[in-house]
Amino acid sequence: MVAAESKPGGSRGRPAPVTRGLTLAHCSPFVPPEWVVAHGFRPVWLRPSRPAAWSRRAVCPFAASVLDAVVSGSPADLVVLTTACDQMRHAADVLEQRRAPVFLLNLPSTRQTPTARAIYGEELMRLGRLLVRLGGRSPGPGELAQEMARFDEARASLLAARGDLPAAVFARASIDVRTDAGTRVPPRPDPRVDAAGPRGRVTALALAGGPVLDEDLGLLEWVESAGGRFVLDASEWGEGTLPRPFDRERSDGWPLVELVDAYLGSIPDVFSRPNDAFHEYFRREIRARDVRGVVVLRRLWCDLWHAEIDRLRSAEVPVLDLVVDPIEDRLSGATLGRLEALLESLG
Amino acid sequence: MSQVIARITLDEWDRRYEQLHAGGLREPSYGGPLGRHAVAGDRRLTKLTFDRSTAALRLWNFLLTEDERLAGARGLGVKLLGTMKDLGTVPVMAASFDDVVAFYPDGAWWIPCLMENEARLLEIADRLGVDESFCPVRAMLGAFVNQRHFPVPDLLTCSVGATCDDVSAIAQRLAGMGHRIAWWEMPHRRRPEPGEETVLLSGGFTAPARQVEFVRTELHRILLVLEEWTGQRLADERLLAGIVRANRVRAVLGELRRIVYGTDPCPMPALEMLVAEMLAIHFCSDEAESLRVLEELLVEVRSRVESGVGVLPAGAVKVFWVNPVADLRVMNLLEDVGGRVCGTDYMFCHALDPIPEDLPPLDALARMALADPMVGPATDRAERIVRDASRSGAQAVVLSQVPGASHCGLEGLVIGEVVRARLGIPFVEIEVGPITDSIEAGLRTRLEALIETVEAGGRP
Ligand code: SF4
Ligand code: SF4
Numbered sequence: 001m002v003a004a005e006s007k008p009g010g011s012r013g014r015p016a017p018v019t020r021g022l023t024l025a026h027c028s029p030f031v032p033p034e035w036v037v038a039h040g041f042r043p044v045w046l047r048p049s050r051p052a053a054w055s056r057r058a059v060c061p062f063a064a065s066v067l068d069a070v071v072s073g074s075p076a077d078l079v080v081l082t083t084a085c086d087q088m089r090h091a092a093d094v095l096e097q098r099r100a101p102v103f104l105l106n107l108p109s110t111r112q113t114p115t116a117r118a119i120y121g122e123e124l125m126r127l128g129r130l131l132v133r134l135g136g137r138s139p140g141p142g143e144l145a146q147e148m149a150r151f152d153e154a155r156a157s158l159l160a161a162r163g164d165l166p167a168a169v170f171a172r173a174s175i176d177v178r179t180d181a182g183t184r185v186p187p188r189p190d191p192r193v194d195a196a197g198p199r200g201r202v203t204a205l206a207l208a209g210g211p212v213l214d215e216d217l218g219l220l221e222w223v224e225s226a227g228g229r230f231v232l233d234a235s236e237w238g239e240g241t242l243p244r245p246f247d248r249e250r251s252d253g254w255p256l257v258e259l260v261d262a263y264l265g266s267i268p269d270v271f272s273r274p275n276d277a278f279h280e281y282f283r284r285e286i287r288a289r290d291v292r293g294v295v296v297l298r299r300l301w302c303d304l305w306h307a308e309i310d311r312l313r314s315a316e317v318p319v320l321d322l323v324v325d326p327i328e329d330r331l332s333g334a335t336l337g338r339l340e341a342l343l344e345s346l347g
Numbered sequence: 348m349s350q351v352i353a354r355i356t357l358d359e360w361d362r363r364y365e366q367l368h369a370g371g372l373r374e375p376s377y378g379g380p381l382g383r384h385a386v387a388g389d390r391r392l393t394k395l396t397f398d399r400s401t402a403a404l405r406l407w408n409f410l411l412t413e414d415e416r417l418a419g420a421r422g423l424g425v426k427l428l429g430t431m432k433d434l435g436t437v438p439v440m441a442a443s444f445d446d447v448v449a450f451y452p453d454g455a456w457w458i459p460c461l462m463e464n465e466a467r468l469l470e471i472a473d474r475l476g477v478d479e480s481f482c483p484v485r486a487m488l489g490a491f492v493n494q495r496h497f498p499v500p501d502l503l504t505c506s507v508g509a510t511c512d513d514v515s516a517i518a519q520r521l522a523g524m525g526h527r528i529a530w531w532e533m534p535h536r537r538r539p540e541p542g543e544e545t546v547l548l549s550g551g552f553t554a555p556a557r558q559v560e561f562v563r564t565e566l567h568r569i570l571l572v573l574e575e576w577t578g579q580r581l582a583d584e585r586l587l588a589g590i591v592r593a594n595r596v597r598a599v600l601g602e603l604r605r606i607v608y609g610t611d612p613c614p615m616p617a618l619e620m621l622v623a624e625m626l627a628i629h630f631c632s633d634e635a636e637s638l639r640v641l642e643e644l645l646v647e648v649r650s651r652v653e654s655g656v657g658v659l660p661a662g663a664v665k666v667f668w669v670n671p672v673a674d675l676r677v678m679n680l681l682e683d684v685g686g687r688v689c690g691t692d693y694m695f696c697h698a699l700d701p702i703p704e705d706l707p708p709l710d711a712l713a714r715m716a717l718a719d720p721m722v723g724p725a726t727d728r729a730e731r732i733v734r735d736a737s738r739s740g741a742q743a744v745v746l747s748q749v750p751g752a753s754h755c756g757l758e759g760l761v762i763g764e765v766v767r768a769r770l771g772i773p774f775v776e777i778e779v780g781p782i783t784d785s786i787e788a789g790l791r792t793r794l795e796a797l798i799e800t801v802e803a804g805g806r807p
Pocket of ligand 1 (some may be wrong): 010061062063084085086087088119211299301302303304307
């Protein structure tokens with residue numbers, strides 16, 4: 001068994017050098033980059049474009065585009081999907097059926113019980129063992145803690161600069177910071193950000209919903225050029241799903257325990273059951289950042305976000321629910337018209 | 348040539364009921380003519396055809412009086428537990444307590460069909476933003492809101508994790524409305540790694556021992572919730588006794604399935620068998636009575652087999668059916684075009700398998716829960732379908748998609764590929780919504796074509 005090898009700090013010898021650039025592709029905020037990097041793999045974020053072959057009735061277009069991307073030539077040595085939703089769970093089945101190198105990480109829906117923590121922790125260990133078998137390495141003493149510190153700093157710098165960044169730039173950077181601890185905070189203000197919109201005022205908005213893909217960024221840019229400003233990104237890949245800062249003492253002593261606690265225990269995501277922590281976070285930040293309206297970008301067939309729309313409305317600011325259809329252009333006249341109406345109504 | 352006992356319409360049943368009644372038919376308290384259910388709102392019954400036995404009459408009456416039974420239980424001070432997305436685990440625990448009745452709110456799935464959407468549950472769900480991109484289980488949300496169906500339970504449990512998004516999302520909405528839910532985690536059943544301690548589950552599946560341990564811990568947590576809620580302590584002996592009782596229901600159902608699905612001519616229609624299978628999940632709110640209902644069906648079936656009579660002509664094409672149909676009428680349709688059901692996977696095969704009685708009870712329940720075909724890889728489920736279909740001599744497989752179901756799109760694809768490759772028999776996928784009248788001609792044509800293909804000795 002290789003279990004002991006991947007126990008952080010468990011290997012007392014020098015880590016075996018990783019001879020080639022091994023990559024792990026995923027798209028979940030619950031796959032800690034620290035863990036991946038400490039095992040000698042480079043994380044790659046899956047941001048596939050529109051689905052083609054896998055579009056199918058009742059299939060979430062994002063899950064379909066992940067299938068497209070992987071089946072048409074694996075983007076990495078290993079693809080990790082999680083059980084956060086049914087669609088991804090079954091996408092992993094399809095990939096396994098096609099003998100793609102896929103690992104399905106069991107992400108518990110309940111988050112606060114000891115069982116949930118144990119499941120998640122053991123899943124990370126299982127992933128670690130696989131990475132070692134695939135040519136990665138077992139983290140040497142202190143190595144995981146070191147990676148944790150690096151990524152922690154990168155996240156902190158990004159969050160500190162958050163207010164200055166246009167939404168699209170921030171959305172991209174929120175992904176980069178999950179794959180590369182060396183990510184530099186993007187250069188400061190795009191002049192548009194501080195410029196008032198056509199009506200001479202800036203309207204603070206929040207973003208929520210499923211993953212924000214590259215092709216969605218134009219929509220964010222358009223909103224900000226029209227006088228909106230996204231001051232909160234509570235979407236699936238947004239700032240809300242970055243883990244809390246690590247406790248240095250704990251990460252030096254028991255890094256995996258701290259990693260599990262920070263990821264499973266602190267990320268307020270909509271998929272957890274119950275998901276009150278997400279809604280509390282959402283309402284709190286809406287108030288704190290003086291948000292006046294919410295734009296939800298939601299994939300067709302995504303039940304988990306879909307069912308939350310009404311509850312998002314309880315934050316007592318107008319919510320615009322945009323269903324992202326893979327066929328329909330994000331910047332269609334109808335979509336822009338609705339966004340414009342939202343901005344106008346918020347004055 | 349064997350004698351065929353044709354299915355009869357609701358009107359025919361009511362006339363027959365009058366004769367039987369006049370002849371001194373003895374019935375349980377919930378008995379009566381079936382037509383009264385249609386008058387009370389279950390209008391779909393007027394479009395169905397039924398088995399003409401008194402055993403089937405009892406089965407239907409038992410099914411269609413569940414809400415009254417629950418209301419009666421509440422009136423007697425019995426505690427009501429709603430067990431969501433739980434196909435046969437917590438109900439076994441609940442039935443081991445005194446004065447607790449568990450039921451299955453997700454069963455509202457069938458209300459839009461039975462009431463031909465007269466109850467407007469789907470419209471209520473629509474208004475709450477839960478539209479037709481969800482599966483028909485969204486009717487459950489409507490039923491909680493309008494409170495005209497089952498009584499609102501005193502406590503809910505909901506299994507989440509490797510279960511469906513539809514129920515998880517709707518249950519979360521219910522929690523948001525203030526309903527108390529005890530959530531429990533069902534991990535995705537994975538294949539054990541080399542060298543990992545492994546447990547053999549029913550249905551031929553395996554799971555790492557560690558996962559069984561996780562589920563056992565979760566069930567223990569739920570047990571503590573139930574103990575606190577009821578003020579009773581459930582010792583292992585009581586839970587084991589509950590398992591033994593559940594196994595009696597499963598054993599009778601198992602025998603019924605073995606005979607019905609394996610005998611030619613078919614001795615019981617597919618529709619009544621679908622209802623019978625449902626009893627194993629939650630006992631239709633009365634475990635003891637569900638056993639008696641199934642026993643009476645078994646007696647009827649045995650006597651038909653002994654006398655060589657069936658409900659269809661001998662030689663009907665044997666079809667293995669995957670997933671329950673949202674419109675019950677489709678089960679009639681299959682038989683109308685010359686097919687018959689010879690085996691099923693209605694998403695809860697694990698609830699038909701016996702629960703181990705020689706293990707600590709929570710371990711046994713954990714193993715059973717993990718054997719749920721829906722919580723593991725779709726390829727596992729497909730393999731079980733292949734095994735069961737092959738054992739049953741199936742000549743074709745029909746997979747009925749549930750519109751809006753989060754798992755159906757991709758899972759159906761995997762199952763289709765495995766079945767086609769391994770069984771080499773025709774396989775069709777159809778989509779069955781709660782009321783199929785507007786697409787019935789198309790459905791009929793597809794099923795007819797399937798039957799003809801088999802009869803012509805065709806390959807998929
Ligand atoms: S958008 Fe929704 S359904 Fe699609 S992969 Fe993400 S969570 Fe799953
Ligand atoms: S049909 Fe599928 S999606 Fe709908 S409730 Fe049943 S398991 Fe869930």
